Amino acid sequence: MKEELASFYQIFTTTKEAIERFMDMLDPVIEHAKDDHERLYYHHIYEEEEQRLSRLDVLIPLISRFQTEQNGNAFSPSNNTFNRLLQELNLEKFGLHNFIEHVDLALFAFTDEERQTLLKQLRVDAYEGYQYVKEKLAKINKRFDHDYEDPHAHHDEKHDHLAAVPDASTQKPQAKKRKGFTVGSLIQ
C-alpha cells in the first residue's frame, strides 16, 4: 500500500498543479466570452475544477498521513479514517476522468498552438494518472472489503473512451451514431 500511496501522492499533487494551469487558461476565456451561453459553459467547468481543487486540499494531506503511518492496523476498513481515504480516492478517480474530458473539450475549442501544446501536456499526465488510479483502486477495493461500491464500474469496463486525444483539425460532421464511445471513435 505504501508504494501506491507514494504514486497517489505524486498523481494528485501533479493534477492539482494541472487544475491551476487549466483554470488560468479558462480565466480570460470567461472574461471575454462572446455571450452568456459561452460564459456559463466555461464558468461551469471552472467551478467544477475549483470544487475538485478544494477536495484535493483534503485528500493530499490524508494520503501523506497514511504514508507516514507506522501502525499496520490503521490500514483497515475498521479504521474510519482509512475508509475516508478510500472513499476520497474513489471519488477523485472520477475527478481525474472528468478533468480529462474537460481538457478534451478545450482541445476542440482552443486550436491555437500554445494552448494545444499545454492542454496535450496536461492530458498526458492526467490520463496516465487516471489509468494508474483506476487499476490500483480496483485491486485495493477488492482487498479491503469496505462498503464502497464503485458508482461507475461499468464505465471503466465498457465505456473508457478516453484513450484517444481529440484532434479538432480532423473534426468532421458525422452520420448517426450509437451513444457511447469506442476507442478510436474520437479520431476517426
Place this chain on the structure above:
Amino acid sequence: MKEELASFYQIFTTTKEAIERFMDMLDPVIEHAKDDHERLYYHHIYEEEEQRLSRLDVLIPLISRFQTEQNGNAFSPSNNTFNRLLQELNLEKFGLHNFIEHVDLALFAFTDEERQTLLKQLRVDAYEGYQYVKEKLAKINKRFDHDYEDPHAHHDEKHDHLAAVPDASTQKPQAKKRKGFTVGSLIQ
C-alpha cells in the same frame, strides 16, 4: 435534525428522478450528435449525472437510516456514519448546483417548447432544493464541529449566480465582461 432529514430525503429523491428524465433527454442528443465535439460535450454531462445518480443510491438510504434512528447519540461527529452522512450531503449540495448549471446549459441549446418546459420544471425543483440544502447545511455544519470544510463556501457567498433562468431567446453577444456572475447577469 429529523425535520431536515425528511426534507433532504424528499429533495434527493426528487433530484434522482430529475436526473433520469434529464439523461433520457440527452440520450438521443448524444446519439444524433453532429460531430465528436458535440457528442463528447453531452456525453460528458451525461456521465457526470450518472456518477451523481450512483452517489445518490448511497446517500438516500443513509438519510433513511438516520430518519428512523432512535438513539440521539448517533447524531454526533463521534459517530463515523453520521460524519459520512454530513460529507455526502455536502458533496451533493454541489451535485445539485452542478445539475442546475447542466440544465441551464441545456436551456440555451434545446429551444423547442417541449424540452424548455420540462427543463424549466426540473430547474425549479433543483433550485429550490439547492437553496434549502445550502441553508440547512450551513447551520448543520456549524452545529456539528466535524472536520468538514466547505470546499466552495466563497461560491455561496459571492458567486451564487443561479437565481436567474437562462433565456436563449434574449441571448445577445456581449462586450468584454468580468469573470463571474452577478444575479441578473444571465438575463441582461
